[in-house]
Amino acid sequence: MENKKVRNMDELKREYTSIPIPAELDQVVQSALESGRQADSGNASFSTQTGGAAVSDAGMRIESHSQTGSRPVSRPRSRSRARRSWAIGVAAVAIFVAGLNTSPAFARTLSEVPVLGNLVDVLTVREYKADKGHYEADIKVPAVGNLGDSSLEHSLNEKYLAEGQKLYDTFMAEMKAQQAIGEDGHFSVDSGVVIKTETDELLSVGRYVEETAASAATTIKYDTVDKKNHVLLTLPSLFKDDRYIDVISENIKAQMKQQMAEDSNKIFWPEPTEDIPDGFTQIAKDQNFYINSSNQLVISFDEYEVAPGYMGVVEFVIPTEKLSSFLSSQEYLK
Amino acid sequence: MNKPRQYELITEFVMHNKDNFYRLAYSYVLSPEDALDIVQDAIHKAIKSDTLKDETAIKSWFYKIVVHTALDFLRRRKRVTVASDAELEFRDTGHEDHYRNLDLEKALNELPTDYRSVVVLRYFEDLKIEEVAEMLGLNVNTAKTRLYKALKLLRVEMEEVQIEEAP
Numbered sequence: 001m002e003n004k005k006v007r008n009m010d011e012l013k014r015e016y017t018s019i020p021i022p023a024e025l026d027q028v029v030q031s032a033l034e035s036g037r038q039a040d041s042g043n044a045s046f047s048t049q050t051g052g053a054a055v056s057d058a059g060m061r062i063e064s065h066s067q068t069g070s071r072p073v074s075r076p077r078s079r080s081r082a083r084r085s086w087a088i089g090v091a092a093v094a095i096f097v098a099g100l101n102t103s104p105a106f107a108r109t110l111s112e113v114p115v116l117g118n119l120v121d122v123l124t125v126r127e128y129k130a131d132k133g134h135y136e137a138d139i140k141v142p143a144v145g146n147l148g149d150s151s152l153e154h155s156l157n158e159k160y161l162a163e164g165q166k167l168y169d170t171f172m173a174e175m176k177a178q179q180a181i182g183e184d185g186h187f188s189v190d191s192g193v194v195i196k197t198e199t200d201e202l203l204s205v206g207r208y209v210e211e212t213a214a215s216a217a218t219t220i221k222y223d224t225v226d227k228k229n230h231v232l233l234t235l236p237s238l239f240k241d242d243r244y245i246d247v248i249s250e251n252i253k254a255q256m257k258q259q260m261a262e263d264s265n266k267i268f269w270p271e272p273t274e275d276i277p278d279g280f281t282q283i284a285k286d287q288n289f290y291i292n293s294s295n296q297l298v299i300s301f302d303e304y305e306v307a308p309g310y311m312g313v314v315e316f317v318i319p320t321e322k323l324s325s326f327l328s329s330q331e332y333l334k
Numbered sequence: 335m336n337k338p339r340q341y342e343l344i345t346e347f348v349m350h351n352k353d354n355f356y357r358l359a360y361s362y363v364l365s366p367e368d369a370l371d372i373v374q375d376a377i378h379k380a381i382k383s384d385t386l387k388d389e390t391a392i393k394s395w396f397y398k399i400v401v402h403t404a405l406d407f408l409r410r411r412k413r414v415t416v417a418s419d420a421e422l423e424f425r426d427t428g429h430e431d432h433y434r435n436l437d438l439e440k441a442l443n444e445l446p447t448d449y450r451s452v453v454v455l456r457y458f459e460d461l462k463i464e465e466v467a468e469m470l471g472l473n474v475n476t477a478k479t480r481l482y483k484a485l486k487l488l489r490v491e492m493e494e495v496q497i498e499e500a501p
Contacts, residue, residue, distance in 0.1 A: 015438035019438075021353050021357075025370065032373070036377055178471055179385075217476065
């Protein structure tokens with residue numbers, strides 16, 4: 001079955017590459033290049049662009065370097081010019097990022113929004129908003145404090161700032177890429193913070209990101225901190241050895257199948273299939289997780305990771321009794 | 335980038351890859367004349383454009399222009415032409431006489447343009463899924479989902495073809 005599909009794709013490709021090229025193509029290309037230049041020669045002066053080197057930001061590679069090697073001069077020039085228009089077009093946004101890059105103190109001038117009454121000390125959120133017509137960004141960067149360990153706070157906050165920075169970069173690259181082709185595009189980024197668990201012992205903070213272009217995709221990342229011992233918990237650290245990967249994965253597969261059997265509206269991809277070769281096989285060693293307020297392990301998957309997009313971000317609570325013989329400590333999961 | 339330099343880059347790039355652009359355009363319009371028109375329009379647009387800032391990005395930049403030109407063309411054509419069944423049948427048999435790639439055309443025709451784009455760019459033009467997503471203004475996961483759906487649609491389509499051809 002798999003072979004048949006591959007063969008057909010190969011056949012299709014062979015047919016595609018044998019689409020006959022009309023003899024006129026050379027002529028059409030030549031004259032288009034000629035007439036295009038003549039038509040364009042009138043407005044070859046400077047103009048302020050809103051586009052930019054966005055396409056290159058996305059990591060494109062050129063096929064052949066020999067094509068660009070003949071004129072070594074223009075490369076640095078084109079770069080600085082790209083920078084300049086970048087700065088003109090989005091000055092307000094650029095200031096924010098310069099701030100992120102250069103001075104943590106700058107972040108304090110952004111609006112600080114306390115989350116929940118008893119968390120004021122622990123968590124604040126800095127918010128950044130941009131609204132440029134069809135391009136909108138609402139990026140909230142959490143900051144933890146009063147954890148009793150400044151280096152832990154610092155490393156988490158650095159990470160959150162870097163995530164905010166990356167989101168901002170993605171947003172800018174997408175905006176520029178769409179403007180670069182004269183597209184009246186739509187793109188928005190919305191990120192925020194959710195507190196999953198806040199007890200005397202534990203704090204689980206999730207950061208979600210929703211990117212919307214033609215359709216939306218949501219991702220969410222969690223950190224779980226042991227507030228008493230000032231430790232950032234990792235998934236491997238909860239277990240004695242790697243056997244947890246199989247145990248949790250099998251449990252998740254069983255839960256997926258059970259949920260699908262009980263509710264026909266639910267669809268998961270519990271294993272790779274011909275159509276969905278990226279279906280679930282097993283959790284990553286450092287799979288995204290948090291610990292809920294009942295001290296149970298919750299495994300989280302991003303949108304599209306193990307289920308179709310309409311299922312959204314999906315979570316599985318792993319019953320602690322399935323894990324008890326593998327735990328490195330009885331302190332966290334009960 | 336200054337204009338003469340951009341023009342020089344476009345010329346060199348287009349001359350090297352004109353067959354690719356023709357086939358890409360053809361995969362949307364399925365007509366040699368229309369595909370030639372699209373190649374011509376795309377070259378004009380590229381020369382007029384001020385948006386190529388980074389030479390290394392020319393490949394995805396130009397592909398993007400071709401795809402958008404082809405999609406614009408299809409949108410316009412949808413508005414003006416209402417072909418009768420008889421005309422479509424007539425055109426179909428015409429193709430059968432001239433081209434051997436009939437099931438490719440059938441398969442492409444069965445795919446909505448959004449799905450066609452991902453299949454052609456990913457499998458026929460051998461671009462990376464990330465590049466395809468970037469060109470079509472999609473996030474990578476959306477592009478992947480479309481690809482899966484397109485493969486599913488294609489497979490159904492191909493099975494039908496095989497049944498028809500069986501003795």
